[in-house]
Amino acid sequence: xxxxxxxxxxxxxxxxxxxxxxxxxxxxxxxxxxxxxxxxxxxxxxxxxxxxxxxxxxxxxxxxxxxxxxxxxxxxxxxxxxxxxxxxxxxxxxxxxxxxxxxxxxxxxxxxxxxxxxxxxxxxxxxxxxxxxxxxxxxxxxxxxxxxxxxxxxxxxxxxxxxxxxxxxxxxxxxxxxxxxxxxxxxxxxxxxxxxxxxxxxxxxxxxxxxxxxxxxxxxxxxxxxxxxxxxxxxxxxxxxxxxxxxxxxxxxxxxxxxxxxxxxxxxxxxxxxxxxxxxxxxxxxxxxxxxxx
Amino acid sequence: xxxxxxxxxxxxxxxxxxxxxxxxxxxxxxxxxxxxxxxxxxxxxxxxxxxxxxxxxxxxxxxxxxxxxxxxxxxxxxxxxxxxxxxxxxxxxxxxxxxxxxxxxxxxxxxxxxxxxxxxxxxxxxxxxxxxxxxxxxxxxxxxxxxxxxxxxxxxxxxxxxxxxxxxxxxxxxxxxxxxxxxxxxxxxxxxxxxxxxxxxxxxxxxxxxxxxxxxxxxxxxxxxxxxxxxxxxxxxxxxxxxxxxxxxxxxxxxxxxxxxxxxxxxxxxxxxxxxxxxxxxxxxxxxxxxxxxxxxxxxxxxxxxxxxxxxxxxxxxxxxxxxxxxxxxxxxxxxxxxxxxxxxxxxxxxxxxxxxxxxxxxxxxxxxxxxxxxxxxxxxxxxxxxxxxxxxxxxxxxxxxxxxxxxxxxxxxxxxxxxxxxxxxxxxxxxxxxxxxxxxxxxxxxxxxxxxxxxxxxxxxxxxxxxxxxxxxxxxxxxxxxxxxxxxxxxxxxxxxxxxxxxxxxxxxxxxxxxxxxxxxxxxxxxxxxxxxxxxxxxxxxxxxxxxxxxxxxxxxxxxxxxxxxxxxxxxxxxxxxxxxxxxxxxxxxxxxxxxxxxxxxxxxxxxxxxxxxxxxxxxxxxxxxxxxxxxxxxxxxxxxxxxxxxxxxxxxxxxxxxxxxxxxxxxxxxxxxxxxxxxxxxxxx
Numbered sequence: 011x012x013x014x015x016x017x018x019x020x021x022x023x024x025x026x027x028x029x030x031x032x033x034x035x036x037x038x039x040x041x042x043x044x045x046x047x048x049x050x051x052x053x054x055x056x057x058x059x060x061x062x063x064x065x066x067x068x069x070x071x072x073x074x075x076x077x078x079x080x081x082x083x084x085x086x087x088x089x090x091x092x093x094x095x096x097x098x099x100x101x102x103x104x105x106x107x108x109x110x111x112x113x114x115x116x117x118x119x120x121x122x123x124x125x126x127x128x129x130x131x132x133x134x135x136x137x138x139x140x141x142x143x144x145x146x147x148x149x150x151x152x153x154x155x156x157x158x159x160x161x162x163x164x165x166x167x168x169x170x171x172x173x174x175x176x177x178x179x180x181x182x183x184x185x186x187x188x189x190x191x192x193x194x195x196x197x198x199x200x201x202x203x204x205x206x207x208x209x210x211x212x213x214x215x216x217x218x219x220x221x222x223x224x225x226x227x228x229x230x231x232x233x234x235x236x237x238x239x240x241x242x243x244x245x246x247x248x249x250x251x252x253x254x255x256x257x258x259x260x261x262x263x264x265x266x267x268x269x270x271x272x273x274x275x276x277x278x279x280x281x282x283x284x285x286x287x288x289x290x291x292x293x294x295x296x297x298x299x300x301x302x303x304x
Numbered sequence: 305x306x307x308x309x310x311x312x313x314x315x316x317x318x319x320x321x322x323x324x325x326x327x328x329x330x331x332x333x334x335x336x337x338x339x340x341x342x343x344x345x346x347x348x349x350x351x352x353x354x355x356x357x358x359x360x361x362x363x364x365x366x367x368x369x370x371x372x373x374x375x376x377x378x379x380x381x382x383x384x385x386x387x388x389x390x391x392x393x394x395x396x397x398x399x400x401x402x403x404x405x406x407x408x409x410x411x412x413x414x415x416x417x418x419x420x421x422x423x424x425x426x427x428x429x430x431x432x433x434x435x436x437x438x439x440x441x442x443x444x445x446x447x448x449x450x451x452x453x454x455x456x457x458x459x460x461x462x463x464x465x466x467x468x469x470x471x472x473x474x475x476x477x478x479x480x481x482x483x484x485x486x487x488x489x490x491x492x493x494x495x496x497x498x499x500x501x502x503x504x505x506x507x508x509x510x511x512x513x514x515x516x517x518x519x520x521x522x523x524x525x526x527x528x529x530x531x532x533x534x535x536x537x538x539x540x541x542x543x544x545x546x547x548x549x550x551x552x553x554x555x556x557x558x559x560x561x562x563x564x565x566x567x568x569x570x571x572x573x574x575x576x577x578x579x580x581x582x583x584x585x586x587x588x589x590x591x592x593x594x595x596x597x598x599x600x601x602x603x604x605x606x607x608x609x610x611x612x613x614x615x616x617x618x619x620x621x622x623x624x625x626x627x628x629x630x631x632x633x634x635x636x637x638x639x640x641x642x643x644x645x646x647x648x649x650x651x652x653x654x655x656x657x658x659x660x661x662x663x664x665x666x667x668x669x670x671x672x673x674x675x676x677x678x679x680x681x682x683x684x685x686x687x688x689x690x691x692x693x694x695x696x697x698x699x700x701x702x703x704x705x706x707x708x709x710x711x712x713x714x715x716x717x718x719x720x721x722x723x724x725x726x727x728x729x730x731x732x733x734x735x736x737x738x739x740x741x742x743x744x745x746x747x748x749x750x751x752x753x754x755x756x757x758x759x760x761x762x763x764x765x766x767x768x769x770x771x772x773x774x775x776x777x778x779x780x781x782x783x784x785x786x787x788x789x790x791x792x793x794x795x796x797x798x799x800x801x802x803x804x805x806x807x808x809x810x811x812x813x814x815x816x817x818x819x820x821x822x823x824x825x826x827x828x829x830x831x832x833x834x835x836x837x838x839x840x841x842x843x844x845x846x847x848x849x850x851x852x853x854x855x856x857x858x859x860x861x862x863x864x865x866x867x868x869x870x871x872x873x874x875x876x877x878x879x880x881x882x883x884x885x886x887x888x889x890x891x892x893x894x895x896x897x898x899x900x901x902x903x904x905x906x907x908x909x910x911x912x913x914x915x916x917x918x919x920x921x922x923x924x925x926x927x928x929x930x931x932x933x934x935x936x937x938x939x940x941x942x943x944x945x946x947x948x949x950x951x952x953x954x955x956x957x958x959x960x961x962x963x964x965x966x967x968x969x970x971x972x973x974x975x976x977x978x979x980x981x982x983x984x985x986x987x988x989x990x991x
Contacts, residue, residue, distance in 0.1 A: 105341035200344045230342040241340035250346050264348045
């Protein structure tokens, strides 16, 4: 995943995501996504054909009188919900299948880029925090409108490297992101929940809407290897000689315990937890994270 | 077969097999490394699960472990040993050829000849292949082993001729004697004893162990040259004997199958009178079957024979047995004094002595006499009667010539005295038969019980032989109050006093006349003159007379059993020096030494011992030595000899080079398999 050759492909992919995202947000109406405060100012944006379900008060009767068409005035809601995307680009995320569609890092980049575009198109300020990784110009993009190009560029160039240090990252975010903002974390969470759980809980305690997309490689979790081998983490630590035939019997129990710890930590932070395989469809990921609430 | 190691300590290197084991336990670490993003999970695994290893790739491991073991085994110098090495003639300068010409060598071999013919051919070929300066001698094993060349000789042609002249015998295998003679020929100077034998028969080889040891100790060497039939088969008659049974009794024939296949053989019984009885006997492998042949109610006594036909070793397909006269009345009793009461007649006692169980069962063991008065002596039929009791007859004149002719032709006559006997008439007409002229009756005491006692007779005489096992003392209790005295006479070859009183008066005198015999009893066969009819010895004595004198061709002939190759001996009197033994193959050599007549039969069958023109003295039923009929091998000469001289007879095969080759093959296999697995792994990596 750390290889450069697919960067152009990433850009191409992002372009496709851009189009897909644009189609996805078409028809979105103001207020459909979660807002933490009441609308006080309305700024006209454009018209659209009346559709059943649109509030009748939004019909522009003057236009209807002139053109004999029912149109609805669309306004920009001044909810001003900053969204911060946290992308885990640590070395562990770069393992597994080196494929943009199905690798952990590829899935995170595509997903983050899509979210950024969706949020930007929704008019909300969007920012980006890259944990670990190399190759990108800036690891941190505070939420703001019009920051999408920088975010896309950073996502297109980042390569997995280093450690995420989720606990430190969540603590930094807690002092940086505004209250009542949205933080979407894309990570494999391959750090002990006990190390980052309290920091995330503190972040959630600040009224931040936390949404965690837990990306994993199905092959890794199934230990889908034919022969015994030595497995090691790119982030360092003890290498282990593993016979899949032996370990695969024990792994489900370990995995169950780990996921229980993760769920517990996220529940303590009142975060929306969405475990997702890196091979899952993009739409599925979007729906799981947005859930029609953003 | 045994297994030995030249360097047993090298087996300690087997510990090296731990190498492949450890390698397969720990080899995974350096082989494949893979970046893994979920190490957090693996670190949570129990340590024992993480550290547990399997013997990866069991086939590869097995190949590697076997490779190590094969190398270790090869280094240890394994040797496989078993007896049976064909010892080559070592050019010692002296060779004795021992040829087995025993009966079992008559077995047909696969080429159509006999084993003996093959042994002869191989022996001759061996001699022809020897260097000219090799001393050679030859010995045969049949019966009693003997040299067929006088000594070691450089004249190979002489030895070859002797070998070619070896004839098949029906005798046993004297392997011990053969090796001993061979050893003596070599005279401790070293040399080789080449034995051509089928090695058949139980115990024959083992018995020669000590001789082989002596031969070896004296520097000689035994070189076995087995002459085997591919599938040795033989069925033999191993016994035949007459016994009781329905009708006229039965003959039990024992037949043994020495082969390893079930067979059914025809068997025929020939009775002395020419009657043939046939049947079949089915035998499982190594089984003895006894078959009973029922004898007719009337059968002539003598020696019968049994014969089977199995196609192998015809010499042991025959057997013989003694058959007593069965059923037919062969005794004529001429009653010269019928008496007023039954007990006053000699016939009363004679009839009960000859047929003690009565007429109804007299055919089964007893002799039913024909009884007649002197006027009915015309009933004497030389074709039927073999023994005539003439009891207390006053004047035998009218038929004296008939009696004389009867005796001369082989009939037997027992004359007993009594008050009716006319001394003058009897002396006149039966002078040619009487052992001595009658003189006059003489009283020996005031009453019967006070008469003179009898002396003990000689049990070596066939007539008294039944008393050899007991009852002889009964003769001493006999009392004779009156006897017919005899004119003085000299005992001779033809006249013999068989029984006397304790005072020396003749009681029973025998005379050989022509082909028959006359027994003169000087007392009465009833209780008029003595107590004989009331004594315990009376019945067995009369039965013995009937048995010895009442059989055809036997007369008083003794019945003996013998085996081919074994000495048959019997006690004879001086006159018997002219005895001749006639067997199935003609006259058999015999010797007389110290009153003992000896001969060694060479063939199975009936052997008659008789002087020319005289009755048969003995009939010998000769059978084959069953050991020779057993054509199976129980052990080999090579095995037995190897026990004595193991170094000479062991076949050794060093297995070290095979171990190295095996290790090489296994190692190559392991390498190929390892490489193959490696390529598969690489392909997997690329994918």
